[in-house]
Every structure is written in structure tokens, then in C-alpha cells.
Amino acid sequence: MKISQRAQAIRPFLAMEFGKHAAELEAAGHRVIRLNLGEPDFGAPPAVRAELQRIAPDTAMPYTGALGLPALREAISGFYQQAHGLRLDPERVVVTAGASAALLLLTAALVDPGDEVLVGDPSYPCNRQFLSGFGADVRLVPTDAHARFQLDLAAVQRHWSTRTRGLMIATPSNPTGTSVPPAELAAICDWARKHGAWRIVDEIYLNLSDTDPATGHTAPTILAADPGACVINSFSKYFGMY
Numbered sequence: 001m002k003i004s005q006r007a008q009a010i011r012p013f014l015a016m017e018f019g020k021h022a023a024e025l026e027a028a029g030h031r032v033i034r035l036n037l038g039e040p041d042f043g044a045p046p047a048v049r050a051e052l053q054r055i056a057p058d059t060a061m062p063y064t065g066a067l068g069l070p071a072l073r074e075a076i077s078g079f080y081q082q083a084h085g086l087r088l089d090p091e092r093v094v095v096t097a098g099a100s101a102a103l104l105l106l107t108a109a110l111v112d113p114g115d116e117v118l119v120g121d122p123s124y125p126c127n128r129q130f131l132s133g134f135g136a137d138v139r140l141v142p143t144d145a146h147a148r149f150q151l152d153l154a155a156v157q158r159h160w161s162t163r164t165r166g167l168m169i170a171t172p173s174n175p176t177g178t179s180v181p182p183a184e185l186a187a188i189c190d191w192a193r194k195h196g197a198w199r200i201v202d203e204i205y206l207n208l209s210d211t212d213p214a215t216g217h218t219a220p221t222i223l224a225a226d227p228g229a230c231v232i233n234s235f236s237k238y239f240g241m242y
Contacts, residue, residue, distance in 0.1 A: 006133055009132065010129050010132070010133060011125070011129065013126060013129075014125070015036045016036075016037075018036040019034065019036050019037055022034055038205070038237060039236075039242065040236075042240050044239065044240055044241045048239075067093075067094050067095065068093070068094060068095025068096075069095070072095055073090040073091075073093040073094075073095060074090045076088075076090070076093045077090040077092075077093055080221065080223075083207055084218070084221050084224065086220075086221060086223060086224050088223065098234065098236070098242075099202070099204050099232050099234040099236070100126065100130075103127065103130045103200075104130055106200055107130045107131055107133070107134045107136070110165075110166060110200075110230075111134040111135060111136045111165075111166070112135065112165075113135030114135060114137060114163070115136050115137065115165035115166065116137045116139055116164045117131050117136045117137070117138055117139065117164070117165065117167060118139050118141055118151070118159055118164060118166075118167040118168075119139070119140055119141065119167070119168050120140075120141050120149070120150055120155075120173075121141060122143070122149060122173075122175060122176060123140075123170060124170055124173075124175065124202070127168055127170065127202070131168065137163070139159060139164075143155065148178040148180070149173065149176040149178055150171065150173060150176075150178055150179070151169055151180065151188060152180070152184055152188070153184060153188050156192070160191075160195070164195070164197055165197055165198070166192070166197045166199065166200065167188070167192055167199060168200045168201075168202070169185070169188070169199070169200070169202065170201075170203075170204075170205075171201065171203065171206070171222075172205040172208070172209060173205075177205075179209065182219060182220050182225070185201070185225070186222070186226060189222060189225065189226040189229055190226070193226065193228060198230065199222075199226060199229040199230065200229075200230045200232065201229050201230070201231050201232070202232045203222070203231055203232065203233050204232060204234040204236070204237050205237055206218060206221060206233070207237075207238040208238055
């Protein structure tokens with residue numbers, strides 16, 4: 001069976017490979033401290049597990065609508081109101097089988113072969129693989145400690161070209177853990193929007209950031225400044241559901 005060139009070009013997900021090796025060592029009786037995956041150790045909240053046990057035996061589980069259960073989309077909208085003080089239209093919410101599925105669908109919807117996409121370096125390796133898999137020309141933009149190992153507006157402007165069609169930012173970032181300051185992120189997205197480019201912002205670690213004592217909210221979602229951004233969030237980190 002011939003494997004596509006696209007599949008052959010994908011590099012291994014090394015974090016998972018290290019995890020596999022760690023599991024083998026544990027099975028052999030070794031004590032292993034795992035630092036390879038962003039995986040909370042507290043698991044799903046007890047109330048969630050209890051509710052699953054209550055409804056699972058007697059509830060039919062048919063296909064849902066393609067965008068997710070309406071009640072769940074409403075609840076996610078309510079979470080944004082509670083956590084960020086932002087009224088998010090439930091129609092904007094799409095439920096997927098994990099953040100990776102969301103990234104896969106977004107790149108399929110946004111990327112045409114040959115599109116240039118700006119991504120900070122270092123960054124989560126899978127993100128660039130999703131982009132490359134759909135034919136994007138991923139342009140890794142070097143970052144340094146001065147910019148908190150994140151993209152800033154100056155770097156975006158320096159590396160922008162007539163072929164740039166979008167950018168992908170994770171804030172807080174995996175692997176560095178650093179965030180783009182809200183005003184800087186808004187300026188980056190504003191620049192991209194004015195140049196007709198899409199913006200994917202990975203916020204799966206956002207609600208693990210510190211709460212602002214003045215507002216009672218965590219760091220603002222980019223949707224507060226750029227309603228047209230495509231935001232990725234996840235139940236796996238903040239809620240421990242994976």
C-alpha cells in the first residue's frame with residue numbers, strides 16, 4: 001500500500017514517543033517522573049464522573065448534531081461569560097473530539113496549498129504538522145527571551161509577505177508556558193485582520209493563568225478584542241477531562 005507524500009512528510013510526535021518509553025520503563029518496575037505531556041493529574045471533577053455514571057446506563061446516546069449538543073454549546077458560552085465576562089454567541093461554539101480535532105478541521109477549512117502561515121518558534125510541534133498536512137508553507141518565526149519566546153507585532157511585521165494568509169499563536173504557550181500580553185496579541189490580530197489573514201489562537205491553557213484581582217477573571221480571551229479570531233479551547237487542561 002502506497003502512503004501519501006503528505007503522510008510521509010509528517011514528523012513523529014516525540015512527546016508521545018517519550019511517553020511510550022516511560023510506560024515501558026514503569027511496566028518494568030522503574031519509577032518515572034513524567035514531564036513530557038501537558039496532562040493534569042487530578043482527572044475529571046467528581047461531580048462530572050458521578051453524573052456520567054448516573055446517566056450512562058439508561059440514556060440513549062445517538063448521533064449529535066455536527067456542531068455539538070445545543071445545551072453543551074450554551075454551557076460553554078456561559079463559561080466564557082463567567083470566566084471572562086464575555087457574552088459569546090452559542091452559534092459561534094463548535095464542539096469537537098478534542099482540541100486536535102478542532103485544529104484539524106480549522107486548517108482544512110482555512111488553508112489552501114502554498115499558503116504561508118506564520119508560527120512562532122519554539123511552538124507546539126503538532127500545530128505546524130496540521131498546517132503542513134494541508135499544504136501550508138509554515139514560516140517559523142524565531143523568538144527570544146525578550147519577547148517571552150512568543151510572536152510580537154514587530155516580528156510579525158518583519159516576516160509578513162504577500163503570500164501570508166494566516167497566523168497561529170498559542171498563549172499561554174506549550175512548551176514555554178509564556179503568554180502574549182493582551183494588548184500585544186490584540187495588535188497582532190488587528191494587523192493580520194487588516195491584511196486579510198485569518199487568526200488561530202490556541203487558548204487551551206488560558207484558564208490556568210492567574211486571576212486578575214480587580215476583575216475576578218483570568219487573562220482575557222482574544223475574542224474580547226478580535227471577535228473574528230478562531231479560538232481553540234479544551235476540556236482537557238482546565239477541567240482535567242481527557
